[in-house]
Amino acid sequence: MTAFPKTSALMKRGTEFLGSEYAILCGAMSWVSERGLVSAISNAGGFGVIACGAMTPELLDTEIAATKALTAKPFGVNLITMHPQLFNLIEVCKKHGVTHVVLAGGIPPKGSVEAIKEFGAKVIVFAPTLALAKKLLRSGGDALVVEGMEAGGHIGPVSTSVLAQEFLPELSEDHLVFVAGGIGRGEAIAGYLEMGAVGVQLGTRFACATESIAHPNFKKAFFRANARDAVASVQVDPRLPVIPVRALKNKGTEEFTAKQREVAAMLDSEGLEMMEAQLQIEHYWAGALRRAVIDGDVENGSLMAGQSVGMVKEEEPVADIIAQLMSQCEAALDRR
Incomplete structure (x- = not known):
């Protein structure tokens, strides 16, 4: 039963x-x-x-x-x-x-x-x-x-x-x-x-x-958040097909926009291959997530969260x- x-x-x-x-x-x-x-x-x-x-x-x-x-x-x-x-x-x-x-x-x-x-x-x-x-x-x-x-x-x-x-x-x-x-x-x-x-x-x-x-700071950010705080990242360059990421809005989401611009510029100037460009983005996310989840840096790290966070x-x-x-x-x- x-x-x-x-x-x-x-x-x-x-x-x-x-x-x-x-x-x-x-x-x-x-x-x-x-x-x-x-x-x-x-x-x-x-x-x-x-x-x-x-x-x-x-x-x-x-x-x-x-x-x-x-x-x-x-x-x-x-x-x-x-x-x-x-x-x-x-x-x-x-x-x-x-x-x-x-x-x-x-x-x-x-x-x-x-x-x-x-x-x-x-x-x-x-x-x-x-x-x-x-x-x-x-x-x-x-x-x-x-x-x-x-x-x-x-x-x-x-x-x-x-x-x-x-x-x-x-x-x-x-x-x-x-x-x-x-x-x-x-x-x-x-x-x-x-x-x-x-x-x-x-x-x-x-x-x-x-x-x-997850660090207590990370958890507290979730407890404070509501559905509309979990926003999707913006794609800066159409040649760089970055899969959008949903996370709580903070300085880290703004830094990701800057990271995309940096990688897009490398596609122009250094002949960076698309696969390598996408891997650079993935490594960025891994590092940004670690800063939030493990180190508790909820300002600069990535607070990946779904809209059910509320x-x-x-x-x-x-x-x-x-x-x-x-x-x-x-x-x-x-x-x-």
């Missing part, structure tokens, strides 16, 4: 796929989604995901081993497709028998999906359009995350509610689709499950959990957050 029978029934395909009690994924947040938070989420019945971000293979190796020491429950690893050592990172996942690999940040390079599936892991992909979603699922993606622009971090241009209406009727019967972006309460989860999603992904809601290593009011244990979400979802389904 489960305490949440209606929710569990709608999440059944998702929980069977993930191997977790609840089909609630934690979005991979660089510097935040590390061993402590990931293991806490998995131990509480959700599905934690390590944010590899700009980690070297050696660092990822250490992080996976440390997470396995803290939980016997399943968890995943999020890899950025443009990482120059992507295939080395996949080998690290293979070494540890990682069960689920999330590929984010662009179209997976040739051979990467096959390399992951070769050692028996499941591949979770992101897609901003329905056509690309179908292509990635045909090419070996086992599940899809549909993430709307309300999310924190790197975002697309379309809202979660519109994407859900577009993707779920077309895909949910034959494929596993998780919905993400701006989800802060269980009532929203109920709606997406009823539309055909097999589960959801949340990041912002977990960023300030008791088990999160629902984050205090530090809470991960288990309590998941229990609240499941209770709210079940109550909403009961009222139907």
Whole structure:
């Protein structure tokens, strides 16, 4: 028997796929989604995901081993497709028998999906359009995350509610689709499950959990913020296709605009290649995030947050957050 029978029934395909009690994924947040938070989420019945971000293979190796020491429950690893050592990172996942690999940040390079599936892991992909979603699922993606622009971090241009209406009727019967972006309460989860999603992904809601290593200053900035404080970055140069990033507005968001101008100038004067230009931007974000999350510099660092930040009011244990979400979802389904 489960305490949440209606929710569990709608999440059944998702929980069977993930191997977790609840089909609630934690979005991979660089510097935040590390061993402590990931293991806490998995131990509480959700599905934690390590944010590899700009980690070297050696660092990822250490992080996976440390997470396995803290939980016997399943968890995943999020890899950025443009990482120059992507295939080395996949080998690290293979070494540890990682069960689920999330590929984010662009179209997976040739051979990467096959390399992951070769050692028996499941591949979770992101897609901003329905056509690309179908292509990635045909090419070996086992599940899809549909993430709307309300999310924190790197975002697309379309809202979660519109994407859900577009993707779920077309895909949910034959494929596993998780919905993400701006989800802060269980009532929203109920709606997406009823539309055909097999589960959801949340990041912002977990960023300030008791088990999160984020600096107290970082957490306080979240507690003070409301939805309209989480703004998308501006693209300065059309030749530099920088994926917009949603974060709390501060000096750091202004500095990012200056960084884009600097990289654009290097494209002009130094013949910088586009891939290298984009990597420079990614490294900027990794450093800016670290300043905020680890050092507590909330003025100059990057406070990546989704628009659900207004629902984050205090530090809470991960288990309590998941229990609240499941209770709210079940109550909403009961009222139907």
